[in-house]
Amino acid sequence: MTWSTWLVAPFITSVFFVLGVFTLYSVTFNWITSGTHSWNINIEDDTLNSWYGVLYMLVFVFSIQSSVVGTSVSWEFMNFQLIAVTFCAYFLNIHVPLYSFVPIVLVYMVFNHSIGYWQSWGHAITLMFFFWILNFIRVRYRDKHNEFVRYMLVGISFGGILWFWMRLKFHITWLTFAQEWIYLIIFEILLYMYISMLSQDSAIKVRLARLASHDTLTNTENFSAYTDDVRQMFDQSHEDGKPLTMMMFDIDHFKHVNDTYGHLAGDRVLQHVSMVTQTVLDENDTTISFYRTGGEEFNILFPGYSLRETETVVRQIFSAINHMKVNYDTDEISISISVGVSEITDDDKSPMDFYNRVDKNLYYSKRHGRMQITVD
Known part of the structure; x- marks a missing residue:
């Protein structure tokens, strides 16, 4: 529709869709944290961020997949799903042990009618290791030189492997495989830039809030x-x-x-x-x-x-x-x-x-x- 009606390529609309999803997450999370602070609910922001992030992304992934589940094009939204995984594993730094990840993956495979395909099992195992390695490099190399390079190397490598499993399962052409892999790389770059911008904005807000509530000389509250x-x-x-x-x-x-x-x-x-x-x-x-x-x-x-x-x-x-x-x-x-x-x-x-x-x-x-x- 975006191409036939407005002459806008689907990839362009996909970019705005993905950014919109993460903007909505940021807005709703800020709203929830403001509510917990106003109502004096004793829960740390990091804990709330982890639980809400997982729930939000699960709803997002299952919702978009429901429209193509069980069809020959059920791979079409995989880049969105991989971006959701990247967001949770790297940017939210949500730690999910591999044994806890298995039930989530199994439920998704049953939902997606893919549990009987060996390629889907290969894809699932690769996805779990993708999540774990994103966690690892986030903790080990955070705020160090070449952080972006490490992030992209992991994203590009695993993105190619994950799309190769889809090619084996759905017999998509090499051209489609290359296009989707490139789209994923572009999404990962945009996601990194977007989250970095939000993080910088959040850091400024935290600093301003601290300046408003703390004495700069003694570092006590004011x-x-x-x-x-x-x-x-x-x-x-x-x-x-x-x-x-x-x-x-x-x-x-x-x-x-x-x-x-x-x-x-x-x-x-x-x-x-x-x-x-x-x-x-x-x-x-x-x-x-x-x-x-x-x-x-x-x-x-x-x-x-x-x-x-x-x-x-x-x-x-x-x-x-x-x-x-x-x-x-x-x-x-x-x-x-x-x-x-x-x-x-x-x-x-x-x-x-x-x-x-x-x-x-x-x-x-x-x-x-x-x-x-x-x-x-």
């Missing part, structure tokens, strides 16, 4: 991330009745550090304090969240922790930082912190009520000699 998280944790705590505790601390006499040693020295102190604090948190519980919310002010949220349960971690941070020496050029800077800690209560009507009470405890510590912890 005030914007804190406000989003404390609102969510506050609501969750009131809904399920689980405790939530906050620790807030300031670096004592930080202005004196800047005035005496310079702002670069102050930056070094902030970085060192952040690094030590994050190390303590990582050794205890990675669900505890750490933020730089002001110049020398830091907040830590303990979801699911009562005031008593935070005591050990708070003391470890307090002890690790106080009297810590930070070297800057030839100077040795002694630092200490003042701390306020409190647990959410039923009287807290908003996250700001919670914050103000912790802040009040912090300033009590600062007004009464500094380098101490105030808890209520």
Whole structure:
């Protein structure tokens, strides 16, 4: 129809069809991940990408094949299927053990009425090794020189073998064999270029998102991330009745550090304090969240922790930082912190009520000699 009506070659429409399929995948996957984040569903994006990618491509392959299944031209959509396999194995990097791949291939062969042909068995075994080798080179040679060359060598080699099995089974001419093999190579090149473009765009978005939520100096989360998280944790705590505790601390006499040693020295102190604090948190519980919310002010949220349960971690941070020496050029800077800690209560009507009470405890510590912890 595309040729007879619009004078557009089928190959051209096939290119746009394949790119459209992957564009739809990208759009729907982004929609799903946005939904899981909004609904606070605890599933990693990589895991979701793997499961959704397999399901999407299986639906795609079985759907397009259903129109020609059992006919003498059931090979016509094989390039689309090989591109789907390449997408899952290489670009989604979905790991499917060979023994798990067998049932999928058998179901497809039954569906396609090809299980009784020895050529189809040869094709199936070749396809499984094609998938496995794509997985292998993706992991082994990712981000290395000549990555594209390795990808194309595998795609061209296995593409030729897979089409040769089709020639044996359907007795297609050498000309058709060569055309389909060349079309597959072109599809593989376009797929690599297209996914690389999407990946670059995704990497930029990830970087921008990180810049929006993280402090570039200390690599901690920033005030914007804190406000989003404390609102969510506050609501969750009131809904399920689980405790939530906050620790807030300031670096004592930080202005004196800047005035005496310079702002670069102050930056070094902030970085060192952040690094030590994050190390303590990582050794205890990675669900505890750490933020730089002001110049020398830091907040830590303990979801699911009562005031008593935070005591050990708070003391470890307090002890690790106080009297810590930070070297800057030839100077040795002694630092200490003042701390306020409190647990959410039923009287807290908003996250700001919670914050103000912790802040009040912090300033009590600062007004009464500094380098101490105030808890209520």
